[in-house]
Amino acid sequence: MEGALVAAAARLMFDKVTALLQVDEKLKTITGTKRKMEKLKELSTIIDMVIRDIEYRPFIDDAVKDLLKKLKYLAYDLEDVVDYYDTKVLQKKQRSKTSLGSVRDFFSADNQVVFKSRVGGMIKAITESLDSILLQKSILLNLPQSSIRMPEPSLCRETHSCNSFVVIGREPEKNKIVDMLTKDDDDESNHGTVKVIAIVGMGGLGKTSLAQLVYNDARVQDHFASLTMWKVVGAEFNPTKIMKSILELATGASVNISEIDLVKQNLEKELSGRRFMLVLDDVWNEDELQWGVLKAALTCGARGSKILVTTRSQQVSSIMGSSNSTHQIHQLSRGDCLSLFQQFAFGDQAVDQNLMKIGEKIVEKCGGVPLAAISLGSMLRSTREENYWSSVLNSEIWKLRNEEEKVLAVLKLSYDSLPPRSKKCFAFASLFPKNYWLAKDELIKLWIANGFVCSEGNFDAETNGNHVFNDLQMGSFFLLAPSRDYEYVSHVTKCTMHDLMHDLARSVFADVYWNFKQDLLKDIGKRTYHLQIYLREKSSMTHVLGKKPLYLRTFMPQVTFSRVSINLLEVFPKLKYLRALDLTDGEIREVPTSIGNLIHLRYLNLSKNKIKVLPDSITLLPNLQYLNLSFNNRLRELPKELGKMQNLRDLNFSKSDFRLTYIPCGISRLTNLRSLPLFIASDKTDTCSIIELEDLKLHGKMEIKFSKDFKNYSCGGRKILKNKDLTELWLEFNNSERCDKDMLDDLCPNTSLKKLTIWDYTSPQFPTWLIELQVPNLVEVNLSNCFDCEYIPPLGNLQFLKKLELCLMNGITQMGAKFHGYRGFPSLQELILNRMYNLEEWSESNVVDQLFPLLQKLWISNCPELKCMPRLPRIQELEILYCSKSILSCIRRLASLSVLRVKNMIDMTSLPSDCIRTLTSLTELQITECRELQSLPGDEMQCLKMLRSLTIERCDNLASFPSEVGRLSSLCFLRLSQCPSITLQPEELVQILNSVHDFQIQICDNKKSIASPGHVILAVDESNATCGMRLASIGLENTEQNRQAYRQLLLTTSGLGAYISVAILYEETLYQSTTDGKKFVDCLHHEKIMPGIKVDKGLVPLPGSNNESWCQGLDGLASRWAEYYKQGARFAKWRTAVSIPSGPSTLVVKEAAWGLARYAAIAQVSIPLHQLKSANSSTSKKKPAEKYIQVVSVDNHEFWFMGFMHYDSAAKSLQDALHDAHNTKPETTASSV
Incomplete structure (x- = not known):
C-alpha cells in the first residue's frame, strides 16, 4: 500500500x-x-x-x-x-x-x-x-517521495472542544512549587531580599503551563492576596522596560515615565510593605548585572515576597539566585502523555481503538514532551485513516537524537499537514517578535490584505479567517490570552506563539519575513516581503530600507522615540507592491498625496497619529479594504469622495471625534463595508445622513453619535439598524431638547446585540423596543445621563444580562417590581448605581422568589437618598461611596459578602450597630475618606474571623483603633494611613505588627498633636556644647551626669502634660533615663507628650564660601531615623541654620535650599517633584513680620519654610534645587517639611 x-x-x-x-x-x-x-x-x-x-x-x-x-x-x-x-x-x-x-x-x-x-x-x-x-x-x-498525504480539509471543518490550556500529570509538581512559594516566610536570612524559585526545562515540556497552574492555585492567590503579577520576559532583557511593566501590573495604570531611577523609585514605593508574587516567564538573560538592576527594585516588598521564573537555562536559574530553589521539570509519564494525546486527537468523540493502538506507539516516540503530544493529537484529529496514522508513526523524524530537534521535527510534521492557506497564515505571525501578543481581528485583516484568506462559498473573508485561526489555535500553533472576568462582551482576543512554534515559522519562511528583533544584523533582502522594524532615535527610512526598490507587501515601522517621525515621502516610492501598511503611533502629521500611487494597498493603519486631514488621493486606492484612523484627536475632516472607496470593508475613526463633527455624504455607496465603529450623525447639507446607514450590512461594534448641531429628525418609521449583525451599540445623543424618542425608535437593533449603551438621552420614555425587550440577548446594558427618564425598563426580564450600569438618572426615585420584572435578573453578575441622586428606595420583589441569584459585584456611588436595598444571596463584593450612612444598615443581611469597601460616607461618625457583625465571610474591608468617623466597633470586628486584609485610610477624626484587630489570626495585610487623630500605644502597635505579615502604618500626620490648643512646644534639643554653657553659668562641669540631671529636672516636672504637647529632644537625651531607671521618652509618653528629635548635627564650614557655615547631619539620616523611632521618637526637626559673618552669599543660600530639598527627599512626607506647582515668598496675614516660603503641590497641598533672609532668591533657589535634585540625585525625589 x-x-x-x-x-x-x-x-x-x-x-x-x-x-x-x-x-x-x-x-x-x-x-x-x-x-x-x-x-x-x-x-x-x-x-x-x-x-x-x-x-x-x-x-x-x-x-x-x-x-x-x-x-x-x-x-x-x-x-x-x-x-x-x-x-x-x-x-x-x-x-x-x-x-x-x-x-x-x-x-x-x-x-x-x-x-x-x-x-x-x-x-x-x-x-x-x-x-x-x-x-x-x-x-x-526525482524528489524523495513521501507517503504522508493529508486529506483535504473542508472549508469549515468540524472541531472538538479541546481547551487550549490543558495540563495533565503536573499535580505533584504543582503542589511542590506551591509549598516552596508559601513557606519559609519567617526565615530571617532572607530579610531584605526576595526569594527566587525557578522552573527549568527544555522547550515544549510545559514550564509556562505549570507556572500558570501554580499562579492560579487558590493557596497561592490567598497567600499573596496583596499582589500577584505575571510578566512575559523573552529574549530581550531590558530592566527599565520590565520594571515599567511590573509597575503597570501593580498599579493597574499605564506608566509614561522612562527614566530608570524614577521608574525604580515608583516601583519601590508601590511594592513597599506588600507581600507579592511575580512570575517572570521565559527568561533568557545570562547577564548578572542586568538581573541585579531589576532585583534591586524588587527587594522592598514585605517578607515572604517571591519571584517565580521559567527558563530553559540552568545558568539563568543560577544567576537569578535560585540554585537552591530550582525545580527541574521532567517529561510526562507515558500514561499522562497518552491521555493528553487522546484528548486532542478525539476530543468529545468516541475513541477509535484501532487508531489508539497506533497512537500509543506514536506517544512512546514523543518522549513525554507535552507539546509534541498536543501537536500530533491536534494534527491527527482531522482524519480517521489508519494509513495516515501509520505513516506518522513510521516517519523519519523519530530517528533524530536531540530531543529539542525531535520536538521541532514533530511540529514541522504538524505544519506540513496544514492546508496551504493555513501555512501562510501561521508563517505570517513570525513577522512579530517572540512573546508578542497579537490582536486576533487585526491579524485576520492582515491575512486578508495579503491574499492568504478570501471569500469562498457562503463565507466572507473575515469568517474564513476566523475558521483558519480557530484551526491553528486548536492545533496549538497559537496560544490565546486568558479573558478577564469583567469583560463579558468587549474582550479583545489576543494570541501569541510558543517559542518553538515561532522557531518553526521562522525556519520555513526565514527569507520572506524580517523583523528587528531576530534579524538585527542582517540586511533587508530584495526578496523580503514582510517587514517589521523599530525606528530608533535619528533613524531614517532611507538608511533602514536602502536605496533599492523593494518587493515589500507588509511594512510595519515602529517608532520607539517620540522625536522620531516617519518621512512618508521617502518611503512610498519604494513600496509599489505594498498590500499592508501599519503606521500606528508614528508621529505623523501629514499624509502625502503620493499615497494614491500605492494601488495594491489593502490595509492602512494610521491610528494614534496627529493627522488633521487626509489627502483626496487616498480615495484613489481601488483595493483598500481596511482603513484605521482611530485615536487621531486632531482629525478635522474625512475626504469628500469617501464614497468612491467601494472595496472598503472596515472604516474606523473611533476616538477621533474631538474635532471631527460630520461624515461626508456618500457612505451608502460603500456596499462592501462590514465594520463602521463610529458614525457621526449630522443634518447639515453635504453631510452624511443617518438614513445612509439603512442598507449597509454592518457587523461588530458601532457607536452612533449625534453632533451638537443636530436639530431635526423627520423621517420616522424606519428600521435603520434592523438588518445589521451588531454585537455592541453605543447611542450618544447631544442632550438637547429634541425628538430623541422618535430617533431611538428608528434605531432598533437586531436581536444579535449583546451590549447596549444609551447616553445623554433626554426623552422621559424609553423606546418601545427596549421596554418590550425586543433585544433579548443583551449581556451588558449601560443607561447614563438619561436625566428626564421617569422609569427604567423591566431589564430584570433579560435572561442573559450579566452587567448593568445606571448613571445620572435624576427622574428615578425608586426601583422595584417593574424594574425586576418576572425573572428578577437571573444572570446578572455586576451592578453599578452611580450618581442616582434622587433614588430613595430599592425594594424587594413580590413577584420573584429570589432576586439577583448570581449577583457578585455591586457598586453604589453618589446615591445620597438611598436608604434600603433587597437581599442579595450570593453577593461577593460591595463598594459604597458618597452615600448616606443608613444604606450600611442593610449590609448585615449579606452573609456571603467577601469584600466590603466604604468611602466618603456622608456624616458617618460610626458604623451602624451590628452592620458588620454578621459578615463572617468577609476577607477584605476598606474604610477610606470617612472624615467624620470617630470610632470603629471592636466587638463587631473581632467576629470577622476570615478577614485577611484591612485598610483604614484618611479618616481625620478617627480617635482610636480597636485592639481586637490584633487578635484576628487570619489577618495578613493591614494599612492604617493618614488618620491624624489616632494615638496608638507602643504595646498596641507591637501586638498589631506581630499579628500581620504585611503592614503599612502611616500615623505620621501629627499636626494636630503638635499644635494642640492651649499647649506649647518644649525645645529640649540643646547640643552638649550649648548645655555646657548653661551649666557653666551656675558653676557646674559639663559632664553627661550633670546634663542628665538638668534634663530630668525639666522632663519630670509635675503636671507638665497640661501645658506641653510636644518635646523636641537632643540625640543624647533620647537614650537617657531618670535616676530611678525610667527613660525620659517614657516619662513624656506618660504625660501624653509627643517626643521628637532634632536631627541636624550642628554647623560646619562651607567649602568655597566667605567663612560661612551650614548644617550637617543629612548623611545616614534615614538609618538613624529607624533607630530614633525604635527609641520612641515620633517626629523629627531639621533646621537650615547658617553662619553668615557679612551677609549671605549666593552659595550658602543655594546650599541651604539644597539641604531642605534633600531633607524633604529623605523624609518622604512626599510630593513627587514633578507634582510641585510653585515655591513663592509669602507673609503671614496675622504677623506681617513673619515671612515664609510657600511650596504648593499640583493638588494644592501647602508646605511652609521659614528662616530665610533673602526670601525671593531663596524661593528661586529652592525651586532650582528641587529641579536639580530631581535630575541629578536619585535619592532626592520629594519635598516636605
Missing part, C-alpha cells in the same frame, strides 16, 4: 511538471493581454501545487531548497502581475463612470499602449523565471 502511494505521488509530480511546460509554451505563443492573464492565473495554481508537494517531503537537500525558494518567488511575482492587471482594469471601470474618463485615459500614463507595454514586460520576466526553473525539472522529477 505504501509503495502504491509513493508511485502515485511521483506520477502527480510528473503531471505538474508537464503542465508547467505546456503553460510556458502557451505564454510564448498566444497573443492578447487578457488571454495571457488567464494563463498566468493557471500557472499560479500549478506553481502552488508544486510548492505544496515539495513541502510535504520530510527531508530535502540544499538544491531542492534553492529550487523551492525560486518557485515561491515566482509565485509572488505572478500574484503581483495578476493584481496589477486586475487593479488597472478596476480603475478604468471606475473612471469610465465619470464624464472625463476617456479624456483622462488618453492623457494618463495608464493608456492602453503604456499599459500593455508594462504588463508585457512583467510577463516576459515571469517566463524567464519559469524557463530557469524548468531547466532544473529533473530535480522535481
Whole structure:
C-alpha cells in the first residue's frame, strides 16, 4: 500500500511538471493581454501545487531548497502581475463612470499602449523565471517521495472542544512549587531580599503551563492576596522596560515615565510593605548585572515576597539566585502523555481503538514532551485513516537524537499537514517578535490584505479567517490570552506563539519575513516581503530600507522615540507592491498625496497619529479594504469622495471625534463595508445622513453619535439598524431638547446585540423596543445621563444580562417590581448605581422568589437618598461611596459578602450597630475618606474571623483603633494611613505588627498633636556644647551626669502634660533615663507628650564660601531615623541654620535650599517633584513680620519654610534645587517639611 502511494505521488509530480511546460509554451505563443492573464492565473495554481508537494517531503537537500525558494518567488511575482492587471482594469471601470474618463485615459500614463507595454514586460520576466526553473525539472522529477498525504480539509471543518490550556500529570509538581512559594516566610536570612524559585526545562515540556497552574492555585492567590503579577520576559532583557511593566501590573495604570531611577523609585514605593508574587516567564538573560538592576527594585516588598521564573537555562536559574530553589521539570509519564494525546486527537468523540493502538506507539516516540503530544493529537484529529496514522508513526523524524530537534521535527510534521492557506497564515505571525501578543481581528485583516484568506462559498473573508485561526489555535500553533472576568462582551482576543512554534515559522519562511528583533544584523533582502522594524532615535527610512526598490507587501515601522517621525515621502516610492501598511503611533502629521500611487494597498493603519486631514488621493486606492484612523484627536475632516472607496470593508475613526463633527455624504455607496465603529450623525447639507446607514450590512461594534448641531429628525418609521449583525451599540445623543424618542425608535437593533449603551438621552420614555425587550440577548446594558427618564425598563426580564450600569438618572426615585420584572435578573453578575441622586428606595420583589441569584459585584456611588436595598444571596463584593450612612444598615443581611469597601460616607461618625457583625465571610474591608468617623466597633470586628486584609485610610477624626484587630489570626495585610487623630500605644502597635505579615502604618500626620490648643512646644534639643554653657553659668562641669540631671529636672516636672504637647529632644537625651531607671521618652509618653528629635548635627564650614557655615547631619539620616523611632521618637526637626559673618552669599543660600530639598527627599512626607506647582515668598496675614516660603503641590497641598533672609532668591533657589535634585540625585525625589 505504501509503495502504491509513493508511485502515485511521483506520477502527480510528473503531471505538474508537464503542465508547467505546456503553460510556458502557451505564454510564448498566444497573443492578447487578457488571454495571457488567464494563463498566468493557471500557472499560479500549478506553481502552488508544486510548492505544496515539495513541502510535504520530510527531508530535502540544499538544491531542492534553492529550487523551492525560486518557485515561491515566482509565485509572488505572478500574484503581483495578476493584481496589477486586475487593479488597472478596476480603475478604468471606475473612471469610465465619470464624464472625463476617456479624456483622462488618453492623457494618463495608464493608456492602453503604456499599459500593455508594462504588463508585457512583467510577463516576459515571469517566463524567464519559469524557463530557469524548468531547466532544473529533473530535480522535481526525482524528489524523495513521501507517503504522508493529508486529506483535504473542508472549508469549515468540524472541531472538538479541546481547551487550549490543558495540563495533565503536573499535580505533584504543582503542589511542590506551591509549598516552596508559601513557606519559609519567617526565615530571617532572607530579610531584605526576595526569594527566587525557578522552573527549568527544555522547550515544549510545559514550564509556562505549570507556572500558570501554580499562579492560579487558590493557596497561592490567598497567600499573596496583596499582589500577584505575571510578566512575559523573552529574549530581550531590558530592566527599565520590565520594571515599567511590573509597575503597570501593580498599579493597574499605564506608566509614561522612562527614566530608570524614577521608574525604580515608583516601583519601590508601590511594592513597599506588600507581600507579592511575580512570575517572570521565559527568561533568557545570562547577564548578572542586568538581573541585579531589576532585583534591586524588587527587594522592598514585605517578607515572604517571591519571584517565580521559567527558563530553559540552568545558568539563568543560577544567576537569578535560585540554585537552591530550582525545580527541574521532567517529561510526562507515558500514561499522562497518552491521555493528553487522546484528548486532542478525539476530543468529545468516541475513541477509535484501532487508531489508539497506533497512537500509543506514536506517544512512546514523543518522549513525554507535552507539546509534541498536543501537536500530533491536534494534527491527527482531522482524519480517521489508519494509513495516515501509520505513516506518522513510521516517519523519519523519530530517528533524530536531540530531543529539542525531535520536538521541532514533530511540529514541522504538524505544519506540513496544514492546508496551504493555513501555512501562510501561521508563517505570517513570525513577522512579530517572540512573546508578542497579537490582536486576533487585526491579524485576520492582515491575512486578508495579503491574499492568504478570501471569500469562498457562503463565507466572507473575515469568517474564513476566523475558521483558519480557530484551526491553528486548536492545533496549538497559537496560544490565546486568558479573558478577564469583567469583560463579558468587549474582550479583545489576543494570541501569541510558543517559542518553538515561532522557531518553526521562522525556519520555513526565514527569507520572506524580517523583523528587528531576530534579524538585527542582517540586511533587508530584495526578496523580503514582510517587514517589521523599530525606528530608533535619528533613524531614517532611507538608511533602514536602502536605496533599492523593494518587493515589500507588509511594512510595519515602529517608532520607539517620540522625536522620531516617519518621512512618508521617502518611503512610498519604494513600496509599489505594498498590500499592508501599519503606521500606528508614528508621529505623523501629514499624509502625502503620493499615497494614491500605492494601488495594491489593502490595509492602512494610521491610528494614534496627529493627522488633521487626509489627502483626496487616498480615495484613489481601488483595493483598500481596511482603513484605521482611530485615536487621531486632531482629525478635522474625512475626504469628500469617501464614497468612491467601494472595496472598503472596515472604516474606523473611533476616538477621533474631538474635532471631527460630520461624515461626508456618500457612505451608502460603500456596499462592501462590514465594520463602521463610529458614525457621526449630522443634518447639515453635504453631510452624511443617518438614513445612509439603512442598507449597509454592518457587523461588530458601532457607536452612533449625534453632533451638537443636530436639530431635526423627520423621517420616522424606519428600521435603520434592523438588518445589521451588531454585537455592541453605543447611542450618544447631544442632550438637547429634541425628538430623541422618535430617533431611538428608528434605531432598533437586531436581536444579535449583546451590549447596549444609551447616553445623554433626554426623552422621559424609553423606546418601545427596549421596554418590550425586543433585544433579548443583551449581556451588558449601560443607561447614563438619561436625566428626564421617569422609569427604567423591566431589564430584570433579560435572561442573559450579566452587567448593568445606571448613571445620572435624576427622574428615578425608586426601583422595584417593574424594574425586576418576572425573572428578577437571573444572570446578572455586576451592578453599578452611580450618581442616582434622587433614588430613595430599592425594594424587594413580590413577584420573584429570589432576586439577583448570581449577583457578585455591586457598586453604589453618589446615591445620597438611598436608604434600603433587597437581599442579595450570593453577593461577593460591595463598594459604597458618597452615600448616606443608613444604606450600611442593610449590609448585615449579606452573609456571603467577601469584600466590603466604604468611602466618603456622608456624616458617618460610626458604623451602624451590628452592620458588620454578621459578615463572617468577609476577607477584605476598606474604610477610606470617612472624615467624620470617630470610632470603629471592636466587638463587631473581632467576629470577622476570615478577614485577611484591612485598610483604614484618611479618616481625620478617627480617635482610636480597636485592639481586637490584633487578635484576628487570619489577618495578613493591614494599612492604617493618614488618620491624624489616632494615638496608638507602643504595646498596641507591637501586638498589631506581630499579628500581620504585611503592614503599612502611616500615623505620621501629627499636626494636630503638635499644635494642640492651649499647649506649647518644649525645645529640649540643646547640643552638649550649648548645655555646657548653661551649666557653666551656675558653676557646674559639663559632664553627661550633670546634663542628665538638668534634663530630668525639666522632663519630670509635675503636671507638665497640661501645658506641653510636644518635646523636641537632643540625640543624647533620647537614650537617657531618670535616676530611678525610667527613660525620659517614657516619662513624656506618660504625660501624653509627643517626643521628637532634632536631627541636624550642628554647623560646619562651607567649602568655597566667605567663612560661612551650614548644617550637617543629612548623611545616614534615614538609618538613624529607624533607630530614633525604635527609641520612641515620633517626629523629627531639621533646621537650615547658617553662619553668615557679612551677609549671605549666593552659595550658602543655594546650599541651604539644597539641604531642605534633600531633607524633604529623605523624609518622604512626599510630593513627587514633578507634582510641585510653585515655591513663592509669602507673609503671614496675622504677623506681617513673619515671612515664609510657600511650596504648593499640583493638588494644592501647602508646605511652609521659614528662616530665610533673602526670601525671593531663596524661593528661586529652592525651586532650582528641587529641579536639580530631581535630575541629578536619585535619592532626592520629594519635598516636605
